[in-house]
Amino acid sequence: MLSRYSRLLHTIRYLKPRQIGWRLYYRLLRRRVHRQAIAPLKPVEQRQWIGAWSAPAWMTSCRVRADEFEFLGERGALREAADWNAQSKSKLWLYNLHYLDDLCARGAEGRLAEHCDLVARWVDENPPLAGNGWEPYTLSLRLVNLVKWLSGPAWQGEESVPDAWRASLARQAQALSAQREYHILANHLFANGKALTFAGAFLEGDAAERWLKQGLAILDAEIPEQFLADGGHFERSPMYQATLLWDLADLINLAECSGLPALQARAPTWREALAKGLAWLEMMTHPDGEIGFFNDAAFGIAPNLTDLQCYADQLRLTASGQGTLAVAIEQSRLPFVVRHAQPSGYVAVELEEGGKALLDLAPVGPDYQPGHAHADTLSFELSLFGQRVLVNSGTSQYGEDAERHRQRGTAAHNTVTVEGENSSEVWAGFRVARRARSGPVEIATQAQELTVAGSHDGYRRLPDRVMHHRAWHFREGELRIHDHLEGCCQHAEARFHCHIEVSVALDDPQHGVLTLPDGREVALAIEGGDAHIEATTWHPRFGESIPNSCLVVALTSSECVTSFRWG
Incomplete structure (x- = not known):
């Protein structure tokens, strides 16, 4: 028992005061957080850059068939609403189900009808704040996937996405805004900032402007905090390094596609961080083209160096670092x-x-x-x-x-x-x-x-x-x-x-x-x-x-x- 308390003390002593404060806030004022997450929203519109998004895909499709997916080497069915939160699956597997990564996987352009059905199901079968899909990290990754998909070439020529989907996207952004992970920080908070930036750049109105400002404020603080002078991410995991470099590339791409001045003004800083980060990742990559295994690291969870270099070429990135x-x-x-x-x-x-x-x-x-x-x-x-x-x-x-x-x-x-x-x-x-x-x-x-x-x-x-x-x-x-x-x-x-x-x-x-x-x-x-x-x-x-x-x-x-x- 003494050893357990000693270990806990030696863990807590390193935390930032705001981590403890935000953890207490979310735990003690949970009802207030939930009210903020589901507060009434005015109808939202979307900005006029549908069809402008274009990016290489690095993920292979996780969809085995219409009602079956494979994540983390394990297959599972999605046949009824309860399967979104199946008790028989691990939390990480369910997180992957809720990310909707297949919207942006390789060959996604040929699966538009399937993806429309998938998005419609998610919206219909996951009411606000119910289940794994409304936790802040899953919200963050899904919001980005939805914005990229709804802004991609598959929707070119459409005047607007379905009202229910647009309203759901806004509701998800509001829920994320109320649950930003200041108690965790690091790559989780970065993902929150990216998602709020994407949602705010895609939608239009007072709420969208607020989310955009929140997202950019997080990124302005976290990019210099999380990326060290040598280009390495401060969590020192080559896998997460690759993940966050893809995030930076997405943000640069978003600045170009949306044309929003607030993003374009930050793009040079993002480009510099991406260039130096790629140099660090190249250093930590073996001759076989894959990352070294230091800290949490595995193949297939993040893009490899070749994938990132392909994206950097599309963005006309100048090598540096x-x-x-x-x-x-x-x-x-x-x-x-x-x-x-x-x-x-x-x-x-x-x-x-x-x-x-x-x-x-x-x-x-x-x-x-x-x-x-x-x-x-x-x-x-x-x-x-x-x-x-x-x-x-x-x-x-x-x-x-x-x-x-x-x-x-x-x-x-x-x-x-x-x-x-x-x-x-x-x-x-x-x-x-x-x-x-x-x-x-x-x-x-x-x-x-x-x-x-x-x-x-x-x-x-x-x-x-x-x-x-x-x-x-x-x-x-x-x-x-x-x-x-x-x-x-x-x-x-x-x-x-x-x-x-x-x-x-x-x-x-x-x-x-x-x-x-x-x-x-x-x-x-x-x-x-x-x-x-x-x-x-x-x-x-x-x-x-x-x-x-x-x-x-x-x-x-x-x-x-x-x-x-x-x-």
């Missing part, structure tokens, strides 16, 4: 390109022949909202010859169960656990109590070697007050990971999770070999530790759990060096 991430390797002939995103805390090392290492020397996220953070400080991922070799375990689910906790834990990542504990106290699905603090990052070259070094204090909360220091030493055809534990401990392990197509075999506890899919071999050698192999799982997508192998090195001294050599 990569130069600020580059690190000069002075007087060296090493075949490496090093990029250091210092404000966000990541280093990327591009190796010879399609290799890349992504190194996590970052804090867990913004102190007041680390909901998507994992206990992965000083973890890394490695690709060789264009193939992923070492991977963090990924994310297959949200929620609060044991599997969610395990996937967020240190042992699911390529770093060191001490006494079986997590480096940051992740708990309850989206909470972090005491968290690891990263030390200074050092990048240096000597002879024919590049070294990147850092540390964290996440284990200083333990009785022996252990500090973890890690250095990555790169030479041509070789990577050595030097782990040093400052302070005494009884048990520590370094883990190296192998990609599902990589096999690992040990000759003895200090030597072994990793075999890549094309038959190439990576020699393994260990000093200061004994290795064994554990069966574990990789989670590249929500709803997926794929068996893989993990090399576990039990440290036998305070210093351990794990070497990988390839030819």
Whole structure:
């Protein structure tokens, strides 16, 4: 019980006062919030830019057939009104159902009749404030999808959308306006701001002007807050980075399509943030074109780098920002390109022949909202010859169960656990109590070697007050990971999770070999530790759990060096 209250205290102490204030407001004055959400609305009209919206689609259709959808690797039916809030489905699955993402998915132009039926059903079967569809995050994503769909080429030539749909869109915007997520902040509040901006730009009248001002006020405050100087989003999840970059591209597109002066005046700022953010995402993308798995990250939830670059090309975006991430390797002939995103805390090392290492020397996220953070400080991922070799375990689910906790834990990542504990106290699905603090990052070259070094204090909360220091030493055809534990401990392990197509075999506890899919071999050698192999799982997508192998090195001294050599 004492531990539970301590963990809660160490979580609350990082919150902003306004988060606590808004949470109390929504909890204690719930009836007032509901009255604001459903207050009488004057009839609204729409602005005259129907048919102007055009954007590339990155999502595949989630519709299996007329009454069946697939989200997160799971299928479900939509045959009656109760199915919108089916008890047999997880909340996240139902959220996806209510987003109406299929309106803007690939090939949507050929499904107009189906989509009209879907929208009509949502309006008829989801009365105000009833069910998952009226929660602020689902409202935010659906409002944007509806505006894009109703402004797209399918409606070109129409004088107006059906009155009931337009009235519903206004009602949804009003409900969102009354429930803006100031108690959560971060990407949720950003989504609220984007949705209110879209609704206010699409509709016309006093209420629409109010929503537009509210949305732009959120964006004006949150864009400089959430996007760091290196272009990285402050939650430090490549998946959410891609999501918010698509949001920025949508906002730039909206400014051009609508012609509204308030949006056009902000477009240069949005363009700069998008350009720098794309450079950061490119840095955190493996040679296979997909993101690295740091914090909450999975394939298929957000657009990939190619999708975003396609959108940026449509918007005539000028590339910017990569130069600020580059690190000069002075007087060296090493075949490496090093990029250091210092404000966000990541280093990327591009190796010879399609290799890349992504190194996590970052804090867990913004102190007041680390909901998507994992206990992965000083973890890394490695690709060789264009193939992923070492991977963090990924994310297959949200929620609060044991599997969610395990996937967020240190042992699911390529770093060191001490006494079986997590480096940051992740708990309850989206909470972090005491968290690891990263030390200074050092990048240096000597002879024919590049070294990147850092540390964290996440284990200083333990009785022996252990500090973890890690250095990555790169030479041509070789990577050595030097782990040093400052302070005494009884048990520590370094883990190296192998990609599902990589096999690992040990000759003895200090030597072994990793075999890549094309038959190439990576020699393994260990000093200061004994290795064994554990069966574990990789989670590249929500709803997926794929068996893989993990090399576990039990440290036998305070210093351990794990070497990988390839030819």
